[in-house]
Amino acid sequence: MTDRIVAELLSSSPWAEGRAARSRLVEGAEEDGLLDIAYRTVDSPVGPLLLAATPVGLLRVAFAGEGHDGVLAVLAQRVSPRILAAPGRLDEVARQLGQYFDGARRTFDLPMDLRLSRGFRRAVLDRLVATAYGQTVSYAALAAASGSPAAVRAVGSACATNPVPVVVPCHRVVRSDGRLGQYLGGVDAKRTLLDLEAGGGGAPE
Amino acid sequence: MGPGPFEEVVREHAAVVMRVVRALLGPADADDAWSATFLAALEAYPRLRPGSNVGGWLVTIAHRKAVDVLRAGARSPVATGPAPEDAWIDDDGPVERDPALWGALQSLPFKQRAAIVHHHLAGLPYAEVGALVGSTEAAARRAAADGLARLRRAYERRALP
Numbered sequence: 270m271t272d273r274i275v276a277e278l279l280s281s282s283p284w285a286e287g288r289a290a291r292s293r294l295v296e297g298a299e300e301d302g303l304l305d306i307a308y309r310t311v312d313s314p315v316g317p318l319l320l321a322a323t324p325v326g327l328l329r330v331a332f333a334g335e336g337h338d339g340v341l342a343v344l345a346q347r348v349s350p351r352i353l354a355a356p357g358r359l360d361e362v363a364r365q366l367g368q369y370f371d372g373a374r375r376t377f378d379l380p381m382d383l384r385l386s387r388g389f390r391r392a393v394l395d396r397l398v399a400t401a402y403g404q405t406v407s408y409a410a411l412a413a414a415s416g417s418p419a420a421v422r423a424v425g426s427a428c429a430t431n432p433v434p435v436v437v438p439c440h441r442v443v444r445s446d447g448r449l450g451q452y453l454g455g456v457d458a459k460r461t462l463l464d465l466e467a468g469g470g471g472a473p474e
Numbered sequence: 475m476g477p478g479p480f481e482e483v484v485r486e487h488a489a490v491v492m493r494v495v496r497a498l499l500g501p502a503d504a505d506d507a508w509s510a511t512f513l514a515a516l517e518a519y520p521r522l523r524p525g526s527n528v529g530g531w532l533v534t535i536a537h538r539k540a541v542d543v544l545r546a547g548a549r550s551p552v553a554t555g556p557a558p559e560d561a562w563i564d565d566d567g568p569v570e571r572d573p574a575l576w577g578a579l580q581s582l583p584f585k586q587r588a589a590i591v592h593h594h595l596a597g598l599p600y601a602e603v604g605a606l607v608g609s610t611e612a613a614a615r616r617a618a619a620d621g622l623a624r625l626r627r628a629y630e631r632r633a634l635p
Contacts, residue, residue, distance in 0.1 A: 274626050275594040278497075278579070281572035290492075293509035294484070294516075303516050308481075341479045350520055352479035 295355045306344055307355035310337065311363050314370050314465070315458040318435070320359045323348070326380030327362055330433045332454040347385065366435065372468065375402035377436050385432040392416065393427035400441050403466040407445040429453050435462065480519050484512055487529055490596050491536050497591040498540040500580055507543055511536040533596045537588065537606050544584070578628035586621030589614050594622075 298304040306328065308321040319337040321329040321344060328348065331340040345352055356363075361379065368374035386394050392415045400406050406414075412424045428439040434454055440462040444450040452459035477483075488508075495507040514535050522531070579587060585607055592603045593614070604614040 272594070272622055274575075274622055274629065275590075277572060277575055277629075278590075278595060281575060287505055290505040290508040293505065294512050297509060297513045298516055301513065301517070303513070306479075341481070345479045346476055350477045350480055351516055353481050353484070353516075 295353060295357070298351075298353060298355070299358075303351055304353060304355060304358070305349035305351035307353060307358035308341065309354060309356040309359045309363065311359075311366060313366065313435075315435070315454055315461055318366070320362050320366075321352075322358050322362065323382045323384075325384075326382040327433055327436060328382045328385065330435055332434070332458065334455055335453070362436075369435070370465070372465065379436065381433070381436075383432070386427075386430070389415065389417065389420065389423055390427040390430060393424055394431060394433075394437050394439075397428075397431075397437050397439055397441070400438060405441050405443045405463070408442055408450065409445050411442055425451070438462075441466075475524065477519060477522055477524070480516055483515070483519070483528055483532075487532050490529060491532055493595045494533055494536045494591050495540055497576070497579055497595065498537070498584075498587060499543055503543045507536065507539045510539045510542075514539070529596070530598055530602060533592060533598055534602075534606060537592065575625075575629050578625055581628060582621050582624055585609070586617045586624065589618035590621045590625070593618050 295304070295307075302324075304324070306321050306323055308319060308329075310317050310319050312318075316333045317337075318333075319329065319331040319335075319340055320327070321331075321341070329340065329344060331337060341352055365374055365377055365379060369377070383391060383394065393411060396411060396414045408421045408424045408428075409418070412418055412420045415424065417423065424442070428442050429451065431437055431439040431453065434440065440452060440454075440459045442450065443463075449456060449459055449463075491511055492504065492508055495511065496504040499507055511532060515532055522528070579590070582590070588607050589600075589603055592598045592606060593600060598606070600614045600618070601611040603618075604611040607614065607617075609617075
């Protein structure tokens with residue numbers, strides 16, 4: 270039996286927290302050094318992208334197909350559970366991605382936090398950053414450039430586990446026989462990105 | 475397996491925490507107390523024991539933050555009489571649908587207000603409510619019952635044309 274007054278109280282308080290309260294939480298977390306991971310979602314020609322960053326730099330870019338909730342749950346385990354939706358920290362990332370998709374930017378100039386990638390996989394990502402806009406490289410050539418010519422399959426899994434796709438361009442890695450190969454964001458996304466870069470875009474900066 | 479993303483905790487418990495601080499403090503100080511509650515929770519969050527009752531934990535923090543505000547001399551003082559209804563119009567968020575009722579709630583003594591909010595709005599058992607306000611389970615139960623009776627009388631007085 271619910272008291273009538275209690276029912277009135279419950280039904281008459283439709284508040285969500287105000288914008289002010291929410292911003293104050295995010296600001297306070299930044300100031301107190303508690304915002305271990307800030308994230309936001311941006312739209313793109315390859316679908317909605319989850320962007321997550323630590324105070325050090327960009328930590329994670331995820332496609333919708335990876336399941337954004339699951340991605341955040343993994344970050345909570347592997348890095349820190351102090352995770353809040355806090356778009357401000359990702360403003361510059363969002364801005365540069367927008368320019369890239371507009372064809373107005375060829376390289377990213379962003380602080381990165383690549384702690385999620387280690388050892389050989391990290392070496393592969395470092396080599397990827399050095400590839401040129403509009404160019405592709407084969408898995409075999411990338412393996413050789415990463416110091417392990419036989420490790421073609423390992424290069425494949427390094428690409429498949431790239432924590433920051435699009436920004437670190439694993440989409441530029443293709444098969445030696447000319448076929449596209451796989452892509453963690455789906456083959457359509459790979460084609461979209463390669464076509465974007467082949468189109469030449471705007472003037473290089 | 476540690477705790478999940480804190481953002482999920484905020485989403486799940488934002489409304490209950492807001493009800494608690496609004497009921498205890500009124501609209502002027504509620505936002506600050508809400509943020510202070512979740513900020514304190516964010517700090518302690520990695521140390522939260524698995525299987526803990528997160529909602530109850532947050533209400534405990536919210537209660538302490540509200541008491542801090544009241545002790546510091548809030549802009550909206552602990553009312554002993556009816557609060558003007560204009561005080562309940564809040565430009566930042568949706569207007570609560572029953573200012574008369576929330577005004578009447580604000581006119582209750584703190585312990586009665588706290589007992590009603592923590593038990594009936596936030597779902598804490600009376601034993602926990604007692605611990606929170608520094609009294610016994612029985613006293614908390616009495617405070618809630620007395621508070622509701624007073625609230626009913628005050629509300630019906632206001633609602634009369």
